[in-house]
Amino acid sequence: MAGQPTAVLRPHVLLCMAALAAALGGTVQHANAQDVAAKPCAVILMHGKWGSPQFIGHFGRRLEPYCAVNAIEMPWSRRRNYDIPYPQALKEVGSQVQALRAKGYQRVVVMGQSFGANAAMAYMAQEGDADAVVALAPGHAPAYMYSNGIGKDAVHKARELVKAGQGSEKLAMDDLNQGKRQSIRMSADVLWSYFDPAGLGHMPGTAASFKKPVPFLWVIGTNDPLYAAGEDFAYRKAPDHPASKYLVVSAGHIDTPDVAAAQVLEWLRGLP
Structure with a gap:
């Protein structure tokens, strides 16, 4: 249906939305149906470590001509400071995904920068x-x-402590973000969930554990510390999909989203 005029799409979409609204007890509104007709893609957008949704807001706005964008605050923000375990954080993302599906979006994309990218992959694995x-x-x-x-x-x-059933005990440790260290304090179960070297934060493992093949876009800057690891680090471990792409841009870790925004939007528009 991509590429068809909105006037052609709208009657079909509104009919589907009406049926969905009936199935959900009438929770889907007409205005949402119009939004869905205009924007067939919805994005859950996650920020990086010690950041906030505002840190990635400009990039998100550049996707809005095609996608509805929902930038959400994650537990690794400066304000939340690791307040819940990683699996629970991904459940929060799942609630957002389901809310967008309830509005009628047929394509929901999980997307993030830095730790948010880590979470997008972990979400697909969990x-x-x-x-x-x-x-x-x-x-x-x-x-x-x-x-x-x-x-x-x-x-x-x-x-x-987690093995002993004492996961609520508080621990302190140094966190690392792009060469900078910061002392953090959290319960043992939370710490283990984020910093287990073979756990949900380990991107080669989560990429290999995607529950199904989906289009996967990996965007890396030539000045990013992870650039040297190449495609084999995690990208090639994900299930093959013909629309997946490894995209290299001339950027560093922080400015990669803004430098790549037009190409990310083009990739989204071109999905089958």
Whole structure:
């Protein structure tokens, strides 16, 4: 149906929306149906470590000619400071995905920058119900931190406490973000969920665990520390899909989304 005039799409979409509204007890409104007819794509957009939705808002607005964009605050924001475990954070994302489906969006994309990219991949591994995944300048590497001794003792302690049923005990550790360290304090179960070197934060593992093949866009800048790892680090481990793409741009870790915005939008428009 891509490329058909809105006037052609609208009667069909409104009919589908009416049926959906009846099935959901009338919760879908006519205005939402019009939005869906105009924008066939919806995006859940997640920010990076110690950031906020505002940090990626400009990029999100550049997608809005084609997609409805919902930028959400994640537990690794500066304000929330790791307030819930990683699996629960992904359940929060799932609630947003389901809300967009209830509005009638047929394509829901999970997308993020840095830690948000890590979460988009983890979401596809845990929940697996997104229609596409976009990883912009992927970040948060607990295996790298662990192998370099950053927070290693705290991770060991967290693992033992969780095994002993004492996951609520508080621990402190150093967090790492693009070469900068920051002391953080959280419960053992939360710490273990984010910093387990083989857990949900380990991108090679989550890419290999996507619950189904979906279009997967990996966007990396030539000045990003992860650029040297190449396609084999995680991108090639995801299930093959003909619309997947490894996109390289001339940018660093922070500015990759804005530099790549036009190409990301083009990729979204071209999905089958």
